[in-house]
Amino acid sequence: MRRLGVAALILVLAACTGQPQEPEPTRASTPGAPGTLRVLAGSELEDLDGVLDEVESRTGVRVQLEYVGTLDGAQAVADGTAEKRYDAVWFSSNRYLGLVPGARNRLGAQQKIMTSPVVFGLRQSVARSLGWDARPVAWSEIAQAAASKKFTFGMTDPSASNSGFSALVGVAAALSGSGDALTTADVAKVGPQLTKLFSGQALTAGSSGWLADAFAQRATGKAPGGPVDGLINYESVLLSLNATANLPEPLTIVYPSDGVVTADYPLTLLTSAKPAARDAFTRVVDELRSPDRQREIQDTTRRRPIDPTVPLPEPLRGRTLVELPFPARRDAVDALLTAYQDEIRRPSRTVYVLDTSGSMKGDRIAGLQAALTALTGADSSLSGRFARFRSREEVTLLAFSSTVAAPVTVTVPPGDPNAALARIRSAIEDLRIGGDTAVYRALDRAYALLRTRTSADGPVTSIVLMTDGENTEGPELPDFRRTFAGYPAAQRAIPVYPVLFGESREAEMKEVAGMTGGRTFDARTDSLTTVFKEIRGYQ
Numbered sequence: 001m002r003r004l005g006v007a008a009l010i011l012v013l014a015a016c017t018g019q020p021q022e023p024e025p026t027r028a029s030t031p032g033a034p035g036t037l038r039v040l041a042g043s044e045l046e047d048l049d050g051v052l053d054e055v056e057s058r059t060g061v062r063v064q065l066e067y068v069g070t071l072d073g074a075q076a077v078a079d080g081t082a083e084k085r086y087d088a089v090w091f092s093s094n095r096y097l098g099l100v101p102g103a104r105n106r107l108g109a110q111q112k113i114m115t116s117p118v119v120f121g122l123r124q125s126v127a128r129s130l131g132w133d134a135r136p137v138a139w140s141e142i143a144q145a146a147a148s149k150k151f152t153f154g155m156t157d158p159s160a161s162n163s164g165f166s167a168l169v170g171v172a173a174a175l176s177g178s179g180d181a182l183t184t185a186d187v188a189k190v191g192p193q194l195t196k197l198f199s200g201q202a203l204t205a206g207s208s209g210w211l212a213d214a215f216a217q218r219a220t221g222k223a224p225g226g227p228v229d230g231l232i233n234y235e236s237v238l239l240s241l242n243a244t245a246n247l248p249e250p251l252t253i254v255y256p257s258d259g260v261v262t263a264d265y266p267l268t269l270l271t272s273a274k275p276a277a278r279d280a281f282t283r284v285v286d287e288l289r290s291p292d293r294q295r296e297i298q299d300t301t302r303r304r305p306i307d308p309t310v311p312l313p314e315p316l317r318g319r320t321l322v323e324l325p326f327p328a329r330r331d332a333v334d335a336l337l338t339a340y341q342d343e344i345r346r347p348s349r350t351v352y353v354l355d356t357s358g359s360m361k362g363d364r365i366a367g368l369q370a371a372l373t374a375l376t377g378a379d380s381s382l383s384g385r386f387a388r389f390r391s392r393e394e395v396t397l398l399a400f401s402s403t404v405a406a407p408v409t410v411t412v413p414p415g416d417p418n419a420a421l422a423r424i425r426s427a428i429e430d431l432r433i434g435g436d437t438a439v440y441r442a443l444d445r446a447y448a449l450l451r452t453r454t455s456a457d458g459p460v461t462s463i464v465l466m467t468d469g470e471n472t473e474g475p476e477l478p479d480f481r482r483t484f485a486g487y488p489a490a491q492r493a494i495p496v497y498p499v500l501f502g503e504s505r506e507a508e509m510k511e512v513a514g515m516t517g518g519r520t521f522d523a524r525t526d527s528l529t530t531v532f533k534e535i536r537g538y539q
Helices: 043-059 070-078 124-130 139-147 162-176 184-198 208-219 235-244 275-288 291-301 330-344 363-378 382-387 418-429 439-450 477-485 506-516 528-538
Strands: 036-042 062-068 088-090 107-112 114-123 153-156 201-205 230-234 251-254 266-270 348-355 394-400 408-411 460-467 496-500
Touching: 036 043, 036 070, 036 275, 043 062, 043 208, 043 275, 043 291, 062 070, 070 382, 107 275, 114 124, 114 162, 114 235, 114 291, 124 251, 139 162, 139 184, 153 162, 153 208, 162 184, 162 208, 162 230, 162 330, 184 330, 201 208, 201 528, 208 230, 208 235, 230 235, 235 251, 266 275, 275 291, 330 382, 348 439, 363 382, 363 418, 363 528, 382 528, 394 418, 394 439, 408 418, 439 460, 439 477, 460 506, 460 528, 477 506, 496 506, 496 528
Parallel strands: 036 062, 036 088, 153 201, 153 230, 348 394, 348 460, 460 496
Antiparallel strands: 088 266, 107 266, 114 230, 114 251, 394 408
């Protein structure tokens, strides 16, 4: 239950010590036990639990999936951390992994299990008004319509989730018009058109599943912020939304005529795997690729079968997809991700509401300071590089205990961010401990700081709330609930992302996240460094 990453990959380089932290198994089994295939996987594969139970019953092999995000996964494979705990990896694609030095030679046999293209889903009425329900549409037309405010859409962060990553690569490749693999020169050329497209992005996330849930919640009025018109996501996710979400109107799925990038989910043996694991891998792959399991995968996940003898459902039959080339060099991918974060996407504005009460003394405040400092560029891992504070981003640190301290706000300028990042680091180092815990007083202050500074096409605005205990001073949750209800609509659309830590009240934090359209993150089992990087996918 962790995030997807640029291709949905692995372990997060966590903790205040900077050491890797092991992900938690969700299909519990003793690590290395006979009859177990230990697999590092993208979190989107959680929907395969039923299929994998059937695989176990037929093969005797328990597939133990442990979930993580992409860039961290690539790092773990490349530096050899993954092979110490896992026999195989299973992400939505190995394309990026194959570009990372040190990772390619650790990948052994691989078999594609299923596919799902990353496409565009648009509310039926909007698609009809644009004429996109009856004729081919290219990415350039989609970008121009977004720039003209003809629709809004959601997409995952491409440095945190493979669906967003695949979409970004695909759109850039299509707009370049070269027909070849994207280069760094192409990235610069297509930047203005990409900026047009992403001016219409109204919803972001670090997970394809959470993005789909948030879209449905807003469409049905169960979350603040108002409905979003469309989603760039896996075809399987869009089909599932249409089938199960009870949306006010279905999504029309648009397959851009100039091409898409398709996830092919290769189950991949690590070269370090022992003979018993190799045998288990073969048995699992054979079963997953059997016609019965392929039909089950299609029926339960709505991904396309890799077996051509298994018929596609009616809406997908006879549809030809143009597959766009993936970049052949990592420098092109890195340039694209950097341009997206620093130049193309809407900038971010975040208030970090930070508990500095007496209970945070010692390791807790040290962990918080290390986690925030990592975002200023101190974390040089693959995921850390793209989780740092971005150009044009406004960062506010709002410390609280019994009272709320004066906010410290820094905007990271384009070009040379070093001075701004140094000011943020200095403010982090200056955090002082003492006093009680006035959670809701601080949260109301955070909203007040943003009250007159929010617009539909302005920065992506959010609040991160980090506390290690229950509220002991000032207004309580019912008071904040009433206060929140009186905020202007634009303020109610600002999500809060509470971090569960120490003795913080889980039920209260989940309610705060729910009423504001945010989600909780758990730092009781993960390090704060890991969690703060994960939150970046939602900002």
